[in-house]
Amino acid sequence: MRRAEPETRTTDAPSVVGVDLGVKTLAVLSTGEMIENPKHLEHAQKQLRRLQRQASRRVGRDKRTGQQPSNRWLATQARVARLHAYVADARRDGLHKLSTRLVRSHDVVVLEDLNVAGMLRNRSLARHIAGVGMGEVRRQTECKTAWRGSSVHIADRWYPSSKTCSACGDVKAKLSLKKRVFKCDCGLRMDRDLNAARNLAALVQTSSPSCGATVNEPDGTPRKARTVRAAGIATGRLTPRVSQRRDREAPARGTFFHVS
Ligand SMILES: [Zn+2]
Numbered sequence: 001m002r003r004a005e006p007e008t009r010t011t012d013a014p015s016v017v018g019v020d021l022g023v024k025t026l027a028v029l030s031t032g033e034m035i036e037n038p039k040h041l042e043h044a045q046k047q048l049r050r051l052q053r054q055a056s057r058r059v060g061r062d063k064r065t066g067q068q069p070s071n072r073w074l075a076t077q078a079r080v081a082r083l084h085a086y087v088a089d090a091r092r093d094g095l096h097k098l099s100t101r102l103v104r105s106h107d108v109v110v111l112e113d114l115n116v117a118g119m120l121r122n123r124s125l126a127r128h129i130a131g132v133g134m135g136e137v138r139r140q141t142e143c144k145t146a147w148r149g150s151s152v153h154i155a156d157r158w159y160p161s162s163k164t165c166s167a168c169g170d171v172k173a174k175l176s177l178k179k180r181v182f183k184c185d186c187g188l189r190m191d192r193d194l195n196a197a198r199n200l201a202a203l204v205q206t207s208s209p210s211c212g213a214t215v216n217e218p219d220g221t222p223r224k225a226r227t228v229r230a231a232g233i234a235t236g237r238l239t240p241r242v243s244q245r246r247d248r249e250a251p252a253r254g255t256f257f258h259v260s
Pocket of ligand 1: 165166168169170184185187188
């Protein structure tokens, strides 16, 4: 799809925003802004449970006995489907509003390289993270910065954004997920997520004062951060998906079977 020409900005100081994506709040920006998770999703969840309970009291389809579903059961199923569609739409809408806001008001957006697939394997977090759609935020933001001519900066997966003090740079060895307020010996007391967002923003502000200039620099610190050039995003995926890699390995395992 063809978009309007990307705006070229003339301001000397590019505005950088660090974004800490979370479960409780959808995102915390380094500017101090907090973007809440849409509450209607929770409401829909409650309704969904109600409908599923309702369906269980009605005569459903049973393949073993050949039982045909009742019209009342079918009606409930239709309502479940409609609700699922509503939840998906609402979620997409919220994520699009977030990513649009990020690229509209800032030149450089700094995101974390979240191991979404790995976190989905952690069962206690799975539902929440899947619900928030963190990977989707990144995909959308990368896409939209390409249209605008601004850039996305992806912090390294292992960069300790939460454990680092955004005032003095001290890195804590351990930080419990329960602690919502970051406290440092230097006297800093700050919301945990805001601290993380500021660290992410600082990654770009300290390494390259002129934002786009990072592109021309050699990849000296691959562990710290990597810059995604706006123009390069449109062409392809940055990292191969785990599922794809598995697909390629699958035939090898199959041949082993044939030998015996
Ligand atoms: Zn400190």
